Amino acid sequence: MTLQTTAPRNARILSVGGYRPPRVVPNSEIVDRIDSTDEWIQQRTGIMTRHIASADESLVDMAEKAARVAITRAGLTPEDIDTVIFATITYPYQAPSAATEVLTRLGNTHAAAFDLSAACAGFCYGVALANDLVRNRTANNVLVIGGEKLSDFTDPDDRATAFIFADGAGAVVIGASESVGIAPTVWGANAETRDAITMQPSWIDYKQDPTADIKWPDISQQGQTVFRWAVYEMAPVGLKALEAAGITVDQLDAFIPHQANERIIDSLAKSMKLPDSVAIARDIRTTGNTSAASIPLAMDALLTEHPELHGKTALLIGFGAGLVFAGQVVELPPVPKK
């Protein structure tokens, strides 16, 4: 017996939307508890302010807002979405998924939906999957959300993380396209360093002894190890992604890496020898590190600041806990339909 299949087609990012909680938190509000200074934080990370959600604003509240913007900008309605991929590490339920909660919010409860756990690389992992789903006609319009409420999982007294992490959500719709809008993804892991960023202990520790003094699983990070990995290992990933797309740095219009630390961004741009003509996303300055949300939020901010970049070529690189990474060259979404 011979099985049939479908002929591949091209996919692209149709639209992007972002949501930042209204409360802006400057470094001055954070420094006392960690015995630091505004100057130190800016020098080490580039971060000046970040957005923090209120206690009654959930991860999915933020995701829904970003998703609705992206869907409208694509000229679509929630019913047109047939797959939802939600990249996050801060949804506080094991099951069912955050993606299915998004479905109920959108009033479209029949689309395929699942969460994706690849931390700060989650959005780029999601773009890779959505591209392949649309290419192979498994899906027509995939909503890829990167969202985090990291304030729920950050210790305000931890000198290594308190000033880095923040809240927000970004989303893209990926659909069919005449031309190639998403080049092949270069991805992988360095799992031998999986202790460098963790959220521990496990729930089993709590189940075995609920009376024990078990700490909340706040995110912890070996900053120098991660910094070293990012600046040393991610530039080759970016160059491989360019090679996979068949372009050189001179043909690139924008660089939108995960917004972990402005000095990582600078170091990567330098290592890859990006020319001055490439617009570099520096959303970290006013958004902090929002893990899976950082690339779509930075993309949205960059397109707002530079509308001429709609439809131009951008290199995305996500990297984070695992340690895992993914990079791909994409055509930025066209000017919004609405």
Place this chain on the structure above:
Amino acid sequence: MALTQDAVLAGIKEIVVEVAGIDAGIIAMDKKFSDDLDVDSLSMVEVVVAAEEKFGVKIPDEEVTKMATVGDAVNYIVANA
């Protein structure tokens, strides 16, 4: 061929000038990276990564934390390259 202390110091000077944007004249064996040369812990990572490439030596994270002075780094590289 084993690297000489002078050769490694010259190489480290080039790297620190590039990373920290300071004058090569003030870099010497007894200078402290953080206090004297404006090389903070993250810049130190960039110095180490560049030094590994330049001298073909592996410098583990736990060794990096022990390198307070330029001399500490030079001596480690001479001994391990």
